[in-house]
Amino acid sequence: MRAIRGATTIENNTPEEIYAATKELFEEILTQNEIGKSEQLTSVIITVTEDIFAAFPAKAVRETAGFEYVPVMGMQEIPVPNSLPMCIRFMVFTDLHKPLEAINHVYLRKAKVLRPDLVKEEDA
Template identity: 60%
Template structure:
């Protein structure tokens, strides 16, 4: 079992933007890690900063075709001074024999500053 981290940010606290950003992040995590089947997933944990309130990001994961039955849990992130605002974080737990160094974590938009060491190079 392994966990894949990811984070993204939104510019406005709207349901449409929350779903779009969460879907983009989830799809990118799946693609970057070669995950093609929901049976490879154990669960997805989502946290949001206190300024993300217009919708539940978990809906975007549950509405991903083929991934409707994956357990998803959402909660609020702790408030840390200087941390990115309007931030959505995912921890995707997968069944995998890959080494830790082989897992591809995904940080998009302003969230790249959370883990520049793990962010994809452009």
Template identity: 55%
Template sequence: MIRGIRGATTIEKNEANEIIDATEELLREMIRANDVKASDVASVLISATEDVTAAFPAQALRRIEDWTYVPVMCMQEIPVPHSLPRCIRVMMTVHTTKAQEEIAHIYLRNAVQLRPDLSLTRKKEL
């Protein structure tokens, strides 16, 4: 079965190290929480709001061992008025035997407000 795993995080400052570090933290938590192996990943799409410009968040994936050949692409989010600023979102498409409700979608930092329903559920399970 192919499933999507969602994740999001935010940064405080538009600085390259912060962008890459925050994205790596998010990716590692998504991988850990869902027991994902690189060989099971079809692709990873990473979007960022228009105020995240100092680095490509996708660079973070290259820091993770064995993820060299996973296709990854960055793109800009639609600039919706009053949307969450300095936000990085991830959609990881994976092959898994997990049911849809077993997938752990990860929201860190200020991005918790994007899906508080999923964030609260995960906190209870962890």
């Protein structure tokens, strides 16, 4: 089993932005890690910063065609002072059999500052 990390940000706490950013991040994680079917996933944990509360990001994962039955859990991040605001983070558990360094972690938008060492050129 492997875990794939990812994060993105939104500008406004609206359902539309939450769903769009979550969908974009989830699809990019799937694409960059060559995950084509839900059977390759064990579960997904999504966290949000305390300033995101207009909608459940998990809905965007559940509405991804073919991934409706993947277990998804949402929770709130610890409100650490001066941390990146308006941030959605992912931990995707998968049955990929790759070395750790072959896993593509995905950081989009302003979340690129969280792990610049893992940001790929195509995400920049």
